[in-house]
Amino acid sequence: ERDPMLAAASMVAKDVRGVVNFEDAAERLGDLAPFMFSLVENTMARFELLNSGYNAASTISSIDVLLSNHASELAIAMRTLSTNASSARSSGPEFDEQHVHCALEILRTAGLFKRNLQTFEYSVKNQLRMLSDEIMMVDIVLLDSSGIIPDELAPTQIGAMLAKVACDPYPKYIDDGTGVKCPTTVVELRRLADPAGKGNKKESENIVSPPLFPKALDSTSRLARSCLSFVFEVCSAIPERQLHGISALPVWKQDGALDDDETSYGILPQSFITHVGEHMLALVQALEPFASDPDALGLANEVMSGVLEVAVQPWKEFMAAAGCSFKAGYEKSQLEILMRGKDLSKYFLYENDEDALEDDMGGHDKDEEDEGEEASAAFCNQWLDVVGLAVAGRLLERTMRIPRLGHKGSEHLATDLNYIRNVFTALGVSGHPHPLLGYIAHLVTLEDVALRSTIKRRRQGVDVEVPSEALEVIKRVELRIAYVKNISV
Numbered sequence: 001e002r003d004p005m006l007a008a009a010s011m012v013a014k015d016v017r018g019v020v021n022f023e024d025a026a027e028r029l030g031d032l033a034p035f036m037f038s039l040v041e042n043t044m045a046r047f048e049l050l051n052s053g054y055n056a057a058s059t060i061s062s063i064d065v066l067l068s069n070h071a072s073e074l075a076i077a078m079r080t081l082s083t084n085a086s087s088a089r090s091s092g093p094e095f096d097e098q099h100v101h102c103a104l105e106i107l108r109t110a111g112l113f114k115r116n117l118q119t120f121e122y123s124v125k126n127q128l129r130m131l132s133d134e135i136m137m138v139d140i141v142l143l144d145s146s147g148i149i150p151d152e153l154a155p156t157q158i159g160a161m162l163a164k165v166a167c168d169p170y171p172k173y174i175d176d177g178t179g180v181k182c183p184t185t186v187v188e189l190r191r192l193a194d195p196a197g198k199g200n201k202k203e204s205e206n207i208v209s210p211p212l213f214p215k216a217l218d219s220t221s222r223l224a225r226s227c228l229s230f231v232f233e234v235c236s237a238i239p240e241r242q243l244h245g246i247s248a249l250p251v252w253k254q255d256g257a258l259d260d261d262e263t264s265y266g267i268l269p270q271s272f273i274t275h276v277g278e279h280m281l282a283l284v285q286a287l288e289p290f291a292s293d294p295d296a297l298g299l300a301n302e303v304m305s306g307v308l309e310v311a312v313q314p315w316k317e318f319m320a321a322a323g324c325s326f327k328a329g330y331e332k333s334q335l336e337i338l339m340r341g342k343d344l345s346k347y348f349l350y351e352n353d354e355d356a357l358e359d360d361m362g363g364h365d366k367d368e369e370d371e372g373e374e375a376s377a378a379f380c381n382q383w384l385d386v387v388g389l390a391v392a393g394r395l396l397e398r399t400m401r402i403p404r405l406g407h408k409g410s411e412h413l414a415t416d417l418n419y420i421r422n423v424f425t426a427l428g429v430s431g432h433p434h435p436l437l438g439y440i441a442h443l444v445t446l447e448d449v450a451l452r453s454t455i456k457r458r459r460q461g462v463d464v465e466v467p468s469e470a471l472e473v474i475k476r477v478e479l480r481i482a483y484v485k486n487i488s489v
Contacts, residue, residue: 022098043062044127052162056185060124064213067215081106105290107230107300107303110226110302111302194209228303228310232386238279239387269419273416284427297375304382312335318394319473400477417441448485451478458475
C-alpha cells in the first residue's frame with residue numbers, strides 16, 4: 001500500500017516546481033492536494049475487507065506516513081513557488097490584485113487539505129468502532145455456541161471469523177478499562193477510535209483526543225504556515241521593496257530652515273511612503289473578492305490560526321536596531337505585546353495632552369452587518385492587520401537605522417510617519433495606527449531642549465510607577481532619536 005503511493009506523492013513538488021505563473025500554480029496545487037485522500041480511503045476499505053480490524057495500528061501508522069509525506073511535498077512545492085515568485089516580483093510589474101487572489105486560492109487549498117484530513121480521521125474512527133463491535137460480536141457468538149458456528153451469520157461476521165482465524169486464532173483477553181474482559185484487538189481498536197477514553201467519561205468533562213494521524217497533522221500545520229507566509233509575501237512585497245533602502249536617503253541629513261514653498265504649502269510626504277499608503281488602500285479591494293465567497297472563506301479560515309507569526313520578523317529587527325532585547329523565555333509574548341501596542345501610550349511623555357489623547361484613541365466603531373458580511377470583513381481586516389503590523393515594524397526599524405537627522409530631515413520624517421498613520425486610520429482596522437509611529441513623529445520634531453528634558457525625566461522615573469519591557473523599548477527609541485539628532489544627553 002505504502003510504497004507505490006509514496007512514489008505518487010513525490011510527483012507533487014516536481015509538477016509545481018518551475019511554475020511561476022500564479023494562476024497555473026494555484027490550479028495545480030488545488031488539483032494535487034486532495035488526490036491522496038481517495039487513495040487512503042481505498043486503503044481503509046481494503047483493510048476492512050482483508051483484515052476486518054486486525055493489525056490496525058500498523059495500518060494507521062502507514063496511512064499517517066502517506067498523508068504526512070504528501071503534505072510535506074505540498075509544503076516543499078509552496079516554498080519552491082514562493083522562491084520563484086519572489087524572484088519574479090523583484091523585477092516584475094507593480095501590484096496585481098490577481099496575484100493576491102491566486103495566493104489566497106492556494107491558502108484555500110491548505111484549508112481544504114486540513115478539512116479533508118479531519119473528515120477522513122472522523123470516518124476512520126467510526127470505521128474502527130464498527131470493526132471492534134464486529135469482532136466482539138463474533139467472539140460472543142463463538143463463546144455462546146461452544147465453538148459451533150451458527151447457521152445464520154451476516155457477511156461481515158463471516159469476514160470477521162475468517163480474519164480471526166488468519167490473524168488472531170488464540171486471542172488474549174484484557175480489561176478494557178470498564179472491568180470487561182475483551183480480546184486485545186478490540187481494546188486496541190477502541191483505543192485508536194477513542195484515544196482519550198471519552199466514552200468512559202462524563203459529558204461535562206472537556207477532553208481533547210490526541211490525533212489519529214499525528215504526523216499528518218504536523219505536516220499539515222507546516223503546509224498551512226508555508227501558505228500563510230506565501231500570502232503575506234505577496235501582500236507585503238511592495239511595502240518591503242519601497243522601504244528597503246530609505247535609511248540611507250540623503251534627505252534625512254538636510255539641516256537648516258524650510259524653504260518658501262515648504263513654509264507656505266507644508267512638507268509633502270515622500271514618494272516611497274505614498275506608494276506604501278496607496279498599496280495598503282488597494283489591498284482592501286484585492287482581498288474582498290475572495291472574502292465574499294463563503295465556501296472559499298470557510299476553507300481559508302481553517303488555517304488562519306497563528307497568522308500573526310508571519311509579521312514578527314520586522315519587529316525583531318526593529319528591536320535589534322533600537323539596541324534592546326527581551327528576557328529569555330518571554331520573547332514571543334513580549335514581542336506580541338509590543339506589536340499590538342496595547343497600553344503602550346501610557347509610557348509616552350508628551351508636552352501637551354492633545355498628542356497623548358490622539359494616541360490613546362484606539363479601535364473603530366463597528367457598523368451593523370449580517371453574518372456573511374461580518375465574516376468577510378473580519379477576514380479582510382485580519383490580513384490588513386498583519387500586513388499593517390509588518391509595515392509599521394519595518395518603517396520603525398528603518399527609522400532606527402537612519403544615521404543622521406537634520407532639522408529639515410526631521411520634518412520630512414514626521415510628515416512621512418503622519419501620512420502612513422492617516423492611511424491606517426482610513427483603513428479602520430482595530431489597533432492601527434501603531435502608537436509608536438505617532439510618538440516617534442513627535443520625538444523627531446521636538447526642540448533639543450525638550451527632547452533632552454524628556455530623557456532626563458525618564459531617567460528620574462517621572463510619571464512611571466511600574467517598570468516594564470515596553471518601557472525599556474521606548475527609552476531606547478528616545479535615546480536613539482537624540483543620538484541621530486546629535487543631541488547630547
